[in-house]
Amino acid sequence: MTGASVVIIGAGVTGLSTAWWLAREGVDVIVLDKGVIGYEASSRNGGGATHYQSPLFHEEQRLWPMMDEMLGYPTEYRPRRIVVATNEAHFAAYQRITTVLGRLGYHAEILDAKQTREAVPLAGETAIGAVHIHTGGQANPQRTVQAYAWAAQDLGARILQHTPALGIEMAGGRAVGVRTAEGIIACDQLVVAAGPQSGTLLRGIGIELPIAPARAEMIVTEALPLMPLGGVDGNGLYGRQTLRGNLAYGGGWHEWMDELPLHGKMPRQSTPVLQHLSQRLAHLFPKAAHARVIRSWAGIVENTPDGRPVLDRPANPGNVTVATMSSVGFGLSPAAGRALRDLVIDGKCSFADIDKLSLARFAGLDPDWRRIQGWVAPSSFNSISQSQAA
Amino acid sequence: MTFIDPKSAAGKLARPEQKFDLLVVGAGPAGIAAALAGAAAGKTVALVDEHPVTSGMAGLDVPYFFGGRASAALTNQARMIEQVAAMLPRLDEVFDAGVEVMLGVSVWGAWVAAPGLETLPCRVAGLATDEKSWLVGFDEVVIAAGARDLVVSFAGSDQPGVMGAQALYALLTRYEAFNGRRLVILGSDTLALETALLALDKGLEVAGIVEVRAAAQGPAELVSALQERGVAFFAGYAPVKAETNVEGVVGLEIVPVAGGEVKKITCDTICLAIGLVPSVELLDVLGVPLVMDAEKGGYVPEQKITGCITAAGDCAGIAGQDLAYRMDWMRVLLATGGNGVLACTCEEVTRADVFAVNPPAYLGPKPAAMENRDLRTLLKDGPVDHDQMKRLTRVSMGPCQARRCREQIAMLLAIGAGTGPESIKLAGYRAPVRPLSLAALAATDDSPDWDVWFGIGAQWVPYADIGTARETEHLTRDAHL
Numbered sequence: 086m087t088g089a090s091v092v093i094i095g096a097g098v099t100g101l102s103t104a105w106w107l108a109r110e111g112v113d114v115i116v117l118d119k120g121v122i123g124y125e126a127s128s129r130n131g132g133g134a135t136h137y138q139s140p141l142f143h144e145e146q147r148l149w150p151m152m153d154e155m156l157g158y159p160t161e162y163r164p165r166r167i168v169v170a171t172n173e174a175h176f177a178a179y180q181r182i183t184t185v186l187g188r189l190g191y192h193a194e195i196l197d198a199k200q201t202r203e204a205v206p207l208a209g210e211t212a213i214g215a216v217h218i219h220t221g222g223q224a225n226p227q228r229t230v231q232a233y234a235w236a237a238q239d240l241g242a243r244i245l246q247h248t249p250a251l252g253i254e255m256a257g258g259r260a261v262g263v264r265t266a267e268g269i270i271a272c273d274q275l276v277v278a279a280g281p282q283s284g285t286l287l288r289g290i291g292i293e294l295p296i297a298p299a300r301a302e303m304i305v306t307e308a309l310p311l312m313p314l315g316g317v318d319g320n321g322l323y324g325r326q327t328l329r330g331n332l333a334y335g336g337g338w339h340e341w342m343d344e345l346p347l348h349g350k351m352p353r354q355s356t357p358v359l360q361h362l363s364q365r366l367a368h369l370f371p372k373a374a375h376a377r378v379i380r381s382w383a384g385i386v387e388n389t390p391d392g393r394p395v396l397d398r399p400a401n402p403g404n405v406t407v408a409t410m411s412s413v414g415f416g417l418s419p420a421a422g423r424a425l426r427d428l429v430i431d432g433k434c435s436f437a438d439i440d441k442l443s444l445a446r447f448a449g450l451d452p453d454w455r456r457i458q459g460w461v462a463p464s465s466f467n468s469i470s471q472s473q474a475a
Numbered sequence: 476m477t478f479i480d481p482k483s484a485a486g487k488l489a490r491p492e493q494k495f496d497l498l499v500v501g502a503g504p505a506g507i508a509a510a511l512a513g514a515a516a517g518k519t520v521a522l523v524d525e526h527p528v529t530s531g532m533a534g535l536d537v538p539y540f541f542g543g544r545a546s547a548a549l550t551n552q553a554r555m556i557e558q559v560a561a562m563l564p565r566l567d568e569v570f571d572a573g574v575e576v577m578l579g580v581s582v583w584g585a586w587v588a589a590p591g592l593e594t595l596p597c598r599v600a601g602l603a604t605d606e607k608s609w610l611v612g613f614d615e616v617v618i619a620a621g622a623r624d625l626v627v628s629f630a631g632s633d634q635p636g637v638m639g640a641q642a643l644y645a646l647l648t649r650y651e652a653f654n655g656r657r658l659v660i661l662g663s664d665t666l667a668l669e670t671a672l673l674a675l676d677k678g679l680e681v682a683g684i685v686e687v688r689a690a691a692q693g694p695a696e697l698v699s700a701l702q703e704r705g706v707a708f709f710a711g712y713a714p715v716k717a718e719t720n721v722e723g724v725v726g727l728e729i730v731p732v733a734g735g736e737v738k739k740i741t742c743d744t745i746c747l748a749i750g751l752v753p754s755v756e757l758l759d760v761l762g763v764p765l766v767m768d769a770e771k772g773g774y775v776p777e778q779k780i781t782g783c784i785t786a787a788g789d790c791a792g793i794a795g796q797d798l799a800y801r802m803d804w805m806r807v808l809l810a811t812g813g814n815g816v817l818a819c820t821c822e823e824v825t826r827a828d829v830f831a832v833n834p835p836a837y838l839g840p841k842p843a844a845m846e847n848r849d850l851r852t853l854l855k856d857g858p859v860d861h862d863q864m865k866r867l868t869r870v871s872m873g874p875c876q877a878r879r880c881r882e883q884i885a886m887l888l889a890i891g892a893g894t895g896p897e898s899i900k901l902a903g904y905r906a907p908v909r910p911l912s913l914a915a916l917a918a919t920d921d922s923p924d925w926d927v928w929f930g931i932g933a934q935w936v937p938y939a940d941i942g943t944a945r946e947t948e949h950l951t952r953d954a955h956l
Contacts, residue, residue, distance in 0.1 A: 138936060158845060328838070336927045337922060339483055339484060340485070340594050354760075364918045364919075374914040377535075392931030393934060412928070412934075
């Protein structure tokens, strides 16, 4: 029987970072994934690394500048961000970011329209100002997930692709392995970082993780001359200019989905929403309006009822660590992996208070929470409407 | 009344102004037959064809490998529309049947409801010119998108004057806008021989037919017909280098596959005619299951009819294609041209970069740890995956949307992995399947209730403020728009 001290379900960015942090200390780790590493939302996102809302923010900021060196593989990390305002309401809102960052001890400066156009050459007359955040940054999600995987492998971690977890085996009140088509993979400790599928897997062992999957979309243009700073958001969009020069941007309408299967092809179509992304990107960057859109992405992400992560090792069964970043996982992954390493090995995060990210906060949650919040697949509410009409 | 997340896609996409019972994509023989059959059955029918493409699209080799040999005539779009319309078969019948014909209009995506895609107002297709895009609704769709050129590379093949047989055929027959005089044809199967005969019939010179296998592959009567007209055959030879000047190709160097003296052939155009590839990009976007068929040109729809979607004509599979023949070409080009040849011209990725899984040049010197990583180490983690190679090497990631390299990369991956090309999973197609500008693709209607992410206010409350008086302040004054 195969096995490892720690088995991680899900080779997304959170699972892979955790594996790397564990392997750095010589812990024997296996990561399994239903497909290829980082194939879902972990490699289809904006690449931003500026999450001031998170208790992991300081660690995120501390680690990113060191990640290329620590991993030994490139992540394409670049520091700083600019948020461009195209209307007064946005400008007022963005300026509040400076207050929040100031409380945390970070600097952000307000740019006027002229300064904005100088700092962001693709911006134009639509820009009325911006906030230049002197921290945070961006990296290439696709390259970063591979970097985690390779770095973890270099340290002895094993990554099993195309090995869907079908269930968790329990014995003596503890998780003892993961059921796969090839047999049981035994473990002393288990980390469930399976993204939208985590809820299904955990329910099988009596842990209720409330999450709802949804599809979000991005577009990618051909390469354009590099701006001095690629991490530019605004006009309802997040994203970046990649080091190659492409604009990769997302935002806007998401589509809630029913629970996803544990294996098989994930539905992840991009849709005509890309017309609206194009409109907003051309408005944010009038000087890029001629740029050709050459592809789009759709990724499926999960959200908890309050949109905040769950990083927790519940008392029962005691050797299962639950990890969801609630749709905001990429940028925080260096720090999240370290926090999860701490939870698995020490039972407590050593560098930040993450108590408010425990599962216990959902103890009294209405089982019908998705319907109450309106976070259901359209077919579900269509059938509800029809039954109500009848 | 059910509450619906106001920031979600539910109900957001407007119903298209135009809707047809039947939408036909592609006005070749299969598309026209489908349009006429639909009209005869009393359906409202739209027939959309991207030809004539603009010179800008032709420059990106959309949809064929034009290789810079389309003439300046393409810049007069109105004139070209008349030209292409006049060449359509059964045009009068189509108009008499009341079919709405849209020429010079591309289809960049099409969608029908599926699990995870339930927010469409109806079945829709995205249409566009170079200037604007719009949606039309349909009940049924026939994809008759035809075939595109199989492109393989050799030194200099990224220069103007190296083109594909489909492109040449279109420029000679439909567009009458070919800018070349003297051709070398690569390949000797029926496709290549017919291409050579067409060129001769159009008054062009054919300076030679080059075949990597030991003998011409096509029907003997076509071979002798060409020989009688003075066309030289170079069987057992491989193209190794296109000689070029600022205007493009001026000659081709060929070398015996078994080794020997290089020969030079003077020409202004080198036409790749070793195979065709079904144009399945819209079928993939529509979610139609695709399977590899080694005798039909590559990935084809598993079934011709999938629900309301029908694949017709060459995009459903092309008779007489042979994957083994393509692989012979690829192996010879690799053996004679070496690893330094570009496999992906848009992103300047060489064959060596593919085999070594090299990161792109813009990242500078390869980190030490990466020296131990290549296609073979990647194989230990699972089957080689074209989509994964894209993100690691940037191969197939350029503005031509992999029209020029997709099959070649799959063949190289198969060679590098020691497997057959049929084992290489199709790299997914994504809308927009045509490289349209942001300005052209931009929606013209509003995007109400738009939020930069999910619009979950609690998600952005600074951790320290959760559960404090400040939390309300954040929730009512969202900084994250």
